[in-house]
Amino acid sequence: MASCTSSIPSGEREVSECSSATGGAGKELKVNIEFMGGAEMMFDNQKKLNVTLPPAECKWTIRSLLAYMKVHCAKGGGLERFFTGDSVTPGILCVINDQDWELLDTLNYELEPNDNIIFISTLHGG
16 A cells, blocks of 8 residues: 655645634644546556645645645646546545545545545546
8 A cells, every 4th residue: 555645845735714723733644545447547556545644734624635635646647637626527536434525515524534535537437
């Protein structure tokens, strides 16, 4: 299982909505990411990543995780097939702890330690 650990220099991370720094802010956060249906191709064909997110001034969200992944985890070309703006492209499903992210406030979902996040590409037979 690969890992994706790196600190983010100030200003490099696109984090919005940082106004409510509550529990977990200011600490490292470990999450597990899995890719299915071809989504792993944009991440050096790694199907699983153990990611240690650096301390932040606010809670990490899926939005800030995606920004982190763009800079520190994505490898190779074709990233436009996975990322669009601050989200994932249509056709990429996101499941957080076995629940569709649509039920969990999508990009605004606040990450918790050891969350399991799965990205499934429906464009490649997911």
